[in-house]
Amino acid sequence: MASEEINCFYPVEIQKYLSAFKNPLGAVAKILKTKISVPRNELLQKLDPLEQAKVNLVSIYILNLMFCVYLAIPGVNPMGHPVKQELERMRVYVNRVKEITDKKKAGKLDKSATSRFVKKNALWEPKPKNAANVANKRKS
Incomplete structure (x- = not known):
């Protein structure tokens, strides 16, 4: 559902860049959660x-x-x-x-x-x- 929302708001040309950015951002969030704990x-x-x-x-x-x-x-x-x-x-x-x-x-x-x-x-x-x-x- 989140990817459908992204498709509605952003041009198709930047979809792969947004998807590629999402994975490292999730990894950083995971690391920060463990460090903050x-x-x-x-x-x-x-x-x-x-x-x-x-x-x-x-x-x-x-x-x-x-x-x-x-x-x-x-x-x-x-x-x-x-x-x-x-x-x-x-x-x-x-x-x-x-x-x-x-x-x-x-x-x-x-x-x-x-x-x-x-x-x-x-x-x-x-x-x-x-x-x-x-x-x-x-x-x-």
């Missing part, structure tokens, strides 16, 4: 600080994007609105979190093992010039 405090308590920051950033970013859509519906240009500055600010924070995540994933250097390797195996050190003279004097 768990209190936010309980959800955040189970996460480490970096994961908490990610959840908060995603929440704020999505809220701002939804506000952009809300502005665009009546024809207001969201790029001329202060919400654009807020989205840029959120991008900066997302990049900071990404840097932190990348640093955690990066390999760590074992300084003691490196120094042992370099001292014992890798570097050749020339003998001092006077050491060669001392060795020659001992032979004679």
